[in-house]
Amino acid sequence: MSALTLERMRADVAGMLGEVPEDIGDDDNLMDLGLDSMRVLGLVLAWGNTGIALEFSHLAEHATLGGWWGVVQRLQARAAAGA
Template sequence: MSTLTLDRMRADIARILHETPEDIRDDDNLMDLGLDSMRLMKLASQWREAGAAVEFADLAVAATLAQWWALVSRTAGQSTTDRP
């Protein structure tokens, strides 16, 4: 079971973009905020280590935290409304 939470994902994204978590909204296009493929690979690796069944390619086709959370929730068997 994944120990990854929406709050952790938001914090990880904020940290890698040098932002505060409050500045990362669920529907922000993360590429527009400066997330590039190298940083995305790093996030995917961190999240896999936390137990999420996510791959870089899956994350690369989606551009928002909401889409990524839906993917993580689906692969963990959680509801996307199950927020930490």
């Protein structure tokens, strides 16, 4: 399993929205861009396959890619410390 990166997250979000990754800013409100809860759930499932204990509730607390990346970094650090 490879670590989840900000670049992959941006590309996956952009793919869900039919946009190019460069159009998704760290501070853009993803819900305003058209991301809905079903798409977020799909992302959680895909990203969970990278070995972190990511849950929908973790992302639901944030509306930006930057916020999500902060959550992922904390989960990756926690997973590394427990390994």
